[in-house]
Amino acid sequence: xxxxxxxxxxxxxxxxxxxxxxxxxxxxxxxxxxxxTCPEWTLFDLVKHxxxxxxxWAAIVGAGPADAPPAEAAAARxxxxxxxxxxxxxxxxxxxxxLLLSALREAGPDAGCWAxxxxxxxxxxxxxxxxxxxxxxxxxxxxxxxxxxxxxxLRAEIALDGVEEFLFTCVATxxxxxxxxxxxxxxxxxxxxxxxxxxxxxxxxxxxPAPTAATGEDSDAAGASIHGTASELVLYLYDRIPADSLxxxxxxxxxxxxxxxxxxx
Numbered sequence: 001x002x003x004x005x006x007x008x009x010x011x012x013x014x015x016x017x018x019x020x021x022x023x024x025x026x027x028x029x030x031x032x033x034x035x036x037t038c039p040e041w042t043l044f045d046l047v048k049h050x051x052x053x054x055x056x057w058a059a060i061v062g063a064g065p066a067d068a069p070p071a072e073a074a075a076a077r078x079x080x081x082x083x084x085x086x087x088x089x090x091x092x093x094x095x096x097x098x099l100l101l102s103a104l105r106e107a108g109p110d111a112g113c114w115a116x117x118x119x120x121x122x123x124x125x126x127x128x129x130x131x132x133x134x135x136x137x138x139x140x141x142x143x144x145x146x147x148x149x150x151x152x153x154l155r156a157e158i159a160l161d162g163v164e165e166f167l168f169t170c171v172a173t174x175x176x177x178x179x180x181x182x183x184x185x186x187x188x189x190x191x192x193x194x195x196x197x198x199x200x201x202x203x204x205x206x207x208x209p210a211p212t213a214a215t216g217e218d219s220d221a222a223g224a225s226i227h228g229t230a231s232e233l234v235l236y237l238y239d240r241i242p243a244d245s246l247x248x249x250x251x252x253x254x255x256x257x258x259x260x261x262x263x264x265x
Contacts, residue, residue, distance in 0.1 A: 002160075002192060002207075004131070004161065004164075005131070005134075005157075005161050007104075007108075007109035007127055007130060010127075010130040010131055010133075010134050011101055011104055011105065011130060013134045013137075013138075013157075013158060014097065014100065014101060014104075014130065014133050014134055014137055015097065015101060017134065017137035017138050017141050017158070018050075018054075018093065018094065018097040018137055019094075020141045021047075021050060021093070021137060021140060021141040021144050022090045022093055022094060024141060024144035024145045024147075024148055024150075025043060025047055025086070025089075025090060025093075025144055026086070026090060027148050027150075028043055028144070028147055028148040029148070030043070031043050031044040031047075031084075031086060031089070032044065033147050033148075034147070035143050035144075035146070035147050036143075036146055036147065037142075037143045037146060037239075037240045038143055043144065043147050044084070044089070046140060046143055046144060046147070047082075047089055047090075047093055047144075048080065048082045049140070050093065050096075050136070050137065050140050051082070051092060051093040051096035051097075052077060052080050052082075052096070053133075053136060054093075054096040054097050054099060054100040054133070055076045055077070055080070055096050055099055055100070056073050056076055056077050057073075057100055057103075057129050057133060058076070058096075058099040058100040058102070058103040058104075059072040059073035059075070059076040059103075060072075060073045060113050060114055060115075060129070061100075061103040061104055061107050061111070061113050061126045061129055062103045062106075062107070063113065063114070064107075064111065064112065064113060065112035065113060065114075066113065066114040067114065068114060069114055070114060073114075100133065103126075104126050104129070104130050107126040108126065109125065109126060109127035109130070110125055110126070110127060111125060111126045112124060112125055113125065113126055113129065115128060115129065116265060117132075117169045117170070117172070117265050118172050118173050118174060118265040120172045120173070120174065120202070120204060121167075121168035121169070121172040121204060121205065122165070122168045122169040122172065128169070131161070131165050131169075132165060132169055134158060134161070134162075134165075135158070135161075135162045135165055135166065135234070135238075138154050138155075138158045138159075138162065138234075139154075139234065139235070139238045139240065142154060142235065142240065143240070153229065153231035153232075154230070154231040154234055154235070155231075156190055156229075156230055156231070159188075159229070159230035159231040159233070159234045160188060160190060160192055160230045162230070162234040162237075163186055163188065163192070163194060163230055163233045163234055163237070164192075164194060164205070164207070166234065166237045166238070167186070167194055167196055167205035167237075168205060170237075171196060171203050171205065172202070172203055172204055172205065172265075173202045173203050173263040173264065173265050174201070174202040175202050175203075175263035175264045175265075176199075176200045176201070176202060177198035177199050177200065177202065177203060177261070177263075178261070179198075179257055181197075181198065181199035181200065182197075182198060182199075182222070182223035182224075182254060183195050183196060183197045183198070183221065183222040183223060184196040184198075184222060184223065184224050184225075184226065184254065184255075184258065185208065185221070185222040185224070185225040185226065186225075186226050186233055187210060187211060187225060187226065187227045187228075188210075188228070188229060188230040188233060189227070189228065189229045189230070190229065190230050191210050192207070192210060192230070193207070193208045193209065193210045193211070194206065194207055194208060195208045195221075195222065198258070202263070203263065222250060223250055223251050223254045224248055224249065224250040224251050224252060224254045224255060225248070225249040225250055226243075226246050226247075226248055226255070227246060227247040227248070227249070228245070228246040228247065232245060232246055233246070239259070243255050
């Protein structure tokens, strides 16, 4: 069974993706360019979002266990002062990422903190924050690269963890699925697979064996089965590419229901 990325690996990947993001911003023709995958934002807005998120989560991790976003985090977000000049903006983003990494290192992986997600499958800990921030940084790096006209697939190491992280963090919920119970299978070309089950008890995911040519796949086991590279699956889950970019077996309409569902966490 594949292991999750270790805490030091997550910190390194946050640092690396922030550097890749900054490189994409530095190479872009203008900070006023519209981000195709976030059409309400310019590239400047995207930088502000990622850097502000780093500072917000640094304050959350630093505040420790809480039942609501701590005042320190709200203050950090409200007091954002973001330079408009590109070189200064990139320095601000680098400093923002270092604030997050410093808070995570000081806390260690098991320290409790507030988080917006259900604790069903992702702990409300600094380790859970680190795992999610890797994906935030990776997907927004893709956004920045796309804005500059040179998008790159997510690295397999990041994307393979990203499929599970999204299912365990963004989808897992005790809120009842408002439709007929069903399941979604996600299969990566790299050989890892997960099943998302949705019913009256909510949504939860498990790792499952990847289908093989010898065994095939039980088409009745899942309402829809989604196949693609790990990068494609993460980009689909984050609504960066459409479902028709992937291979879908079963009832593709179920994906529309899943996309439209807004459960409470």
